[in-house]
Amino acid sequence: MYNFQLLLHNYAFNENDVRILKELSPLARTNVDDFLILFYKRIFTFEHASHFLSNDTIIQRHRRKIRAWFLRLFNGIYDEAYFEMLHRISQTHVRIALPNHYVNAALHVVRSFLREMLISHQRIDALKSVDKLIDMHIDALSGIYNATEQTDILKTIKTIHQSLHKEGKGVIPYVQPIFNARTLQLDKYECLMRIKDINEIILPFKFIEIAQKTGLYCDLSRLMMSKVLDFFSEREEAFNINLSFEDVNEYVTKDFLEKRLSTFTRPSRITFEILESQSFDNTKALEEFIVMVRSYGCQIAIDDFGTGFSNFDHILSLSPNSLKIDGSLIKDIDHNTMHYDIVENIHQLAHKLGIATVAEYVHSKAVLQKVQAIGIDYAQGFYLGIPQEIGTITCKTSNVIEN
Secondary structure: OOOOHHHHHHOOOOOOHHHHHHHHHHHHHHHHHHHHHHHHHHHOHHHHOOOOOOOOOHHHHHHHHHHHHHHHHOOOOHHHHHHHHHHHHHHHHHHHHOOHHHHHHHHHHHHHHHHHHHHHHHOHHHHHHHHHHHHHHHHHHHHOOOOOOHHHHHHHHHHHHHHOOOHHOOOOEEEEEEOOOOOOOEEEEEEEEEEEEEEEEEOOOOOOOHHOOOOHHHHHHHHHHHHHHHHHOOOEEEEEEEHHHHHHOOOHHHHHHHHHHHHHHOHHEEEEEEEEEOOOOOOHHHHHHHHHHHOOEEEEEEEOOOOOOOOOOHHHHHOOEEEEHHHHHHHOOOOOHHHHHHHHHHHHHHHHHHOOEEEEOOOOHHHHHHHHHHOOEEOOOOOOOEEEEEHHOOOOOOOOOOO
């Protein structure tokens, strides 16, 4: 949520400004058509405009939205909902990879038109208030961009778009094996998302957050899950699918999964991993989702357990089948006694509650030995098996057995 009160404070926007702007509402209605003529005349000098205003239907829809936005400048209500609306507009700009300088140029057109309107109607007294309002719009609409990262962000967005098109060939599932920690026999796979840019495989930390901010994440996630379910439908292995707040909270994704699970061969092979470190504000949606997938025999795992400060009672109320202990606690338990004790306590408590434990980030023999000493049920990490493209999986046991 955009911090609108801080924005109002930074620009010294006060009740007097609100009063003046609201007085301009009749003038704005009288001049809105002239504004639209000038605005679109200027907009179509931008090279990027033809890419997202590609036909008459889109142009007319965009025109209606711009008209409503222009009139709303003078409705006298500049509250949280108003600035959240601007934030959504900014997200749309980023989603279509609109460079930030186009946004600033468009607002310059708005400012110029309003100044001429006020001067011609002898409302020079309102110039300062209008300038404040436009400056706040520039700030709010540019908020999702970071000047030093803008080029990389736009490049990543374009790559995401390309990954979703071309029959979705740019979204590539990878899998990492999870082993029985005692026997080192393969138990299941965790499915991991990758996207491809020409010949480069891009890891999630480079694109997931951007995809979430721009509203493209759920499209990527559904495509990823569809490929995973297609691959494992004719196989025997068990596998894990990661879920975010967006997945659980979006009806389209929930409906997609319910339809796929209803026809999937032995959905009891599937475990859905839910991040403990994410904030699930809509707990009802999460609980309903868990009930739905469990009705098909699927299991639930809490991922990255131990990283956040979530309500432990709430986590346990979800009755997870397993806890995946976060790698930040596992990776140094061979020499960090505090982390060793924390992991041991998590494991003991989980076992008392009938919950299996999984150690992530097992990257060395020494760490594996500590995991085994504690009695953790399952282990995962580069020492045991690296992520690999889903079509290449063949192994049945850990590669360390032969070492």
